[in-house]
Amino acid sequence: RGLEGRGEDAVSEETASEAATETGTDVPRHGQGSQQAATASCTVVKRLVVGCGAPARGGQRPRVVLGAIADRDVASRMGPKLRAKIASGRRNSGAGGAGGCTPQGGEEGRTGGAECGGREEVTRPDTSGVARGSLGCTGLRYPAYDIYGAVHDGAVLRARRVLAVNRGMTFLWKFLKRNKFAALYSIGDDAPSIFFEIWYTSANSSIRSRARDLAVILTAKLETRLLARPAVLLASDAQRDEFFTFMFMLRSQAEMSVDTSLLMAAADASWARNGFSDTTVLYGCSREDLVGVSTEAWLELLMRILIMEYNNLVLFQNRFPCTFGLHDAFSALRHVKLSSFDSSDEGKYQDSFYLATHIVYAISAYSGIKTHEKDVPWLYRYLRRSLLHWMRQAQRKRKDPSVYVDVDGVGEIADLLRGLGLSETTDKMVCTCTDWLLATQQEDGSWPVWFNAGDSSDKHDYYDRMHSTWVCTQALRDRDFKVNEKQVQKWKTHMAKLLSSSQLRKLAYKCTW
Numbered sequence: 001r002g003l004e005g006r007g008e009d010a011v012s013e014e015t016a017s018e019a020a021t022e023t024g025t026d027v028p029r030h031g032q033g034s035q036q037a038a039t040a041s042c043t044v045v046k047r048l049v050v051g052c053g054a055p056a057r058g059g060q061r062p063r064v065v066l067g068a069i070a071d072r073d074v075a076s077r078m079g080p081k082l083r084a085k086i087a088s089g090r091r092n093s094g095a096g097g098a099g100g101c102t103p104q105g106g107e108e109g110r111t112g113g114a115e116c117g118g119r120e121e122v123t124r125p126d127t128s129g130v131a132r133g134s135l136g137c138t139g140l141r142y143p144a145y146d147i148y149g150a151v152h153d154g155a156v157l158r159a160r161r162v163l164a165v166n167r168g169m170t171f172l173w174k175f176l177k178r179n180k181f182a183a184l185y186s187i188g189d190d191a192p193s194i195f196f197e198i199w200y201t202s203a204n205s206s207i208r209s210r211a212r213d214l215a216v217i218l219t220a221k222l223e224t225r226l227l228a229r230p231a232v233l234l235a236s237d238a239q240r241d242e243f244f245t246f247m248f249m250l251r252s253q254a255e256m257s258v259d260t261s262l263l264m265a266a267a268d269a270s271w272a273r274n275g276f277s278d279t280t281v282l283y284g285c286s287r288e289d290l291v292g293v294s295t296e297a298w299l300e301l302l303m304r305i306l307i308m309e310y311n312n313l314v315l316f317q318n319r320f321p322c323t324f325g326l327h328d329a330f331s332a333l334r335h336v337k338l339s340s341f342d343s344s345d346e347g348k349y350q351d352s353f354y355l356a357t358h359i360v361y362a363i364s365a366y367s368g369i370k371t372h373e374k375d376v377p378w379l380y381r382y383l384r385r386s387l388l389h390w391m392r393q394a395q396r397k398r399k400d401p402s403v404y405v406d407v408d409g410v411g412e413i414a415d416l417l418r419g420l421g422l423s424e425t426t427d428k429m430v431c432t433c434t435d436w437l438l439a440t441q442q443e444d445g446s447w448p449v450w451f452n453a454g455d456s457s458d459k460h461d462y463y464d465r466m467h468s469t470w471v472c473t474q475a476l477r478d479r480d481f482k483v484n485e486k487q488v489q490k491w492k493t494h495m496a497k498l499l500s501s502s503q504l505r506k507l508a509y510k511c512t513w
Contacts, residue, residue, distance in 0.1 A: 140153050140154070140155075141154075141155070142154030142155050142425050143425070144157055144423075144424040144425045144431045145428050145431060146428055146431045146432040146435060147388075147391065147428045147429060147431075147432045148432070152424065152431060152435060154423075154424055154425040157424050157431070157434060157435070157438070158424075158478070160438050161434065161438065161476040161477070161478070162204060162207070164437070164438055164441050164445075164473070164476050165198075165204075165207055165473055165476050165477050166207065166210075167441065167445030168441070168445050168446070168447075168469055168472065168473030168476075169195070169198070169207075169210065169211065169214070169445075169473060170445050171444055171445035171446045171469055172194060172195075172466065172469055172470065172473065173214055175446075175465070175466055175469075176191055176218065176466075181221055182462075183462040183466065184218055184221060184222060185222070185225055186461070186462045186463075187462050187463050187466065188222070188245055189222065189244075189245045189248040189249050189252075190248075190463070190470075191218055191222070191466075192214075192215050192218035192219040192222060192249070192252060193215075193248060193252060193366075194215075194470050194473075194474070195211040195212070195214040195215035195218065196211075196212075196215040196219075196252040196255075196256065197366055197367060197474060198211035198215075198473070198474060198477060199211035199212040199215055199256070199483075200255070200366075200367070200368060200483050200484075201367050201368065201419075201477075201479050201480060201481055201483065202477045202478065202479070202480065203477070203478035203479055203480035204477065204478055207477060212256060215252060215256065216256060216258060219249055219252055219253060219258065222249065223249065223262065223263055226242065226245065226246075226266070227262060227263075227266055236274065239270060239273075239274050240274065240276075240282070240284070242270065243267065243270045243271065243274065243276060243282075244304050244307065246263055246266055246267040246270065247267065247304075247307045247308065247311055247320075248307055249263055250263050250264060250267060250311065250315070250316075251307065251310065251311055251315060254315045254316075255315070255483075255484055255487070267320075271320060276320070277321070279322045279323040279324060282308075282322065283301060283304060283305065284301075285301070287323070287324040287328050290324075290328055290329060290332040291332050291335060293332070294351075295336060295338075295339075295348065295351040295352055295355055296351045298333070298336065298355050299351075299354055299355050299358050301329075302329055302333075302355075302358055302359070302362050303358060303361070303362070305322075305325055305326055305329050305362075306326065306361075306362045306365065306366075308320060308322050308325065309322070309325045309326050310365050310491065313490065313491070313494055314487045314490055314491055315487070326362065326498055326502075327498055327501060327502050329362075330498060330499070330502035330504040331502045331503070331504075333355075333359060333504065334502075334503060334504060334506070334507055334508040335508045335509065336355070337509060337511075338352040338353075338355070338356060338382060338511070338513075339351075339352040340352075340382075340385070340386075340512065340513040341353075341385075341386055341389045346452065350406075353386055353406075353409060354409075354412075356379060356382050356383060356386075357383065357409075357412040357413065357416060359376070359379060359504075360376075360379060360383075360416045360419070361416075363375070363376070363495055363499070364419055365491050367415065367419050367474075367479075368481075368488060368491060369481060369488050369491055369492050369495070370419065370420070370421050370479075370481045371416075371419050371420055372420065373420055375499055375505060376499070376504055376505055377505070378505075378506075378507050378511065380416075380420075381513075382511075382513060383413050383416060383417075384413075384429060385513055386409065386413065387410065387413045387414075387429055387433060388429075390405055390406055390409055390410050390413075391410075391432055391433065391436065393405045394410075394436055404450060404451075404452045405450060406450070407440065407447050407448055407449075407450055407468045407472065408467055408468045408471055408472075410433050410436065410437065410472075411437065411447070411468065411471035411472035411474070411475045412471050412475070413433065414430065414433045414434065414437060414472075414475035414476070415471060415474050415475035417429065417430050417433075418430065418475065418477075418479055419479065421479065423478075433475075434476065437472050437475065437476060438476075440472075441472070445469070446468070446469045447468040447469045447472045448468065449464060449465055449467075449468055450468075451464075
């Protein structure tokens with residue numbers, strides 16, 4: 001960031017404070033270590049391709065990628081063990097040095113290597129007989145394999161993910177509060193829900209604490225705005241939208257132990273005023289109409305059915321009773337034909353893809369519970385196939401910047417795979433998309449907004465400009481499903497019965513993907 005050679009004044013106390021806030025470290029004040037902070041800020045740890053001491057299959061050495069980290073203050077944020085690991089890797093890298101590579105045999109397991117002017121070949125090491133957690137033939141305690149055969153250091157990837165999540169949260173907070181919270185008021189309940197969901201299942205205590213604080217602030221701001229608006233002046237569709245905004249915010253408030261009395265009173269009034277006790281009026285369709293709902297319309301409808309069922313079952317003792325719910329929705333969704341990425345109608349594939357991801361979100365109550373791939377195998381097969389497509393597109397984009405990659409889609413799939421309890425050390429696809437997401441994050445902490453029609457930022461509304469950063473930030477967090485365990489257990493039991501009774505595990509048609 002151009003700090004080289006600018007001395008003590010290069011790093012302000014505000015910059016140092018921000019870095020310390022994100023990592024929980026002490027802040028060197030001006031005149032008390034600022035020079036060291038400036039030096040650390042200018043340190044760039046480049047990609048290291050390290051040969052291991054133990055030979056792999058065929059006498060070859062596995063390629064180990066310690067990570068591509070080129071971020072301000074990265075050296076000061078890393079712990080001494082990680083700094084020593086990377087320094088050791090540099091010393092032991094031999095003639096290749098930082099950024100070097102040694103081509104190795106095998107047509108399978110190639111990986112991109114811009115440092116080498118192309119794609120170098122790698123061979124996966126033979127790990128048979130190596131106990132999990134031991135150093136093994138890779139020289140790494142937590143080796144992580146991607147789909148190209150490269151071996152990454154799982155500990156380094158995890159450290160990079162923590163940094164990336166904090167940077168993403170910082171960008172989102174600044175984005176939402178800009179211009180007197182204009183983006184927050186435009187986006188609505190989705191904005192505070194970002195931080196609520198991060199808090200709900202993050203394993204990192206500092207990230208959880210920070211996310212909850214931001215969720216409480218944004219929810220309070222939005223609540224004040226909504227309650228100051230005379231609801232009776234809104235059109236009927238707008239009043240329905242407002243009621244569901246109340247429902248999503250009430251869940252956040254109740255689970256964070258925040259007072260719900262004002263929002264609940266507004267929700268009760270809207271329920272009575274609009275006749276939402278008639279479920280057909282509430283959802284805008286009847287139970288019989290579900291089989292005819294379009295793929296595009298299903299996404300919003302499914303999320304509304306989810307929040308009503310979750311609030312009634314888990315939080316508010318059936319305060320807003322409905323005559324049909326997720327059982328009927330899942331039964332109807334078995335008949336919805338999802339289009340694949342090779343479909344001639346790209347718009348239809350986009351609708352199908354995001355419906356698929358949100359079926360999983362409905363099962364997990366927005367990642368509130370750990371899911372299982374065996375529960376809906378066809379759904380995860382569809383998502384994994386889509387991820388492979390986007391990773392192939394990402395490889396092509398390195399040579400041709402005009403190639404389109406759905407950043408939001410990659411983020412949502414990574415989020416859902418981590419919701420299975422997987423990580424980069426246990427699943428090759430998780431490792432691959434994690435490495436790509438970390439490399440794609442921009443300097444301000446956001447992720448790029450790419451559309452097939454172009455990526456000019458002036459074409460996008462607040463939601464579009466924020467969504468990629470929202471889903472990618474959530475996708476990189478470690479998971480812990482211990483928050484509100486009693487409520488979570490109730491939803492898990494309920495969902496197990498629903499998946500069985502609705503037969504969602506099996507499609508009602510023969511798929512081509």
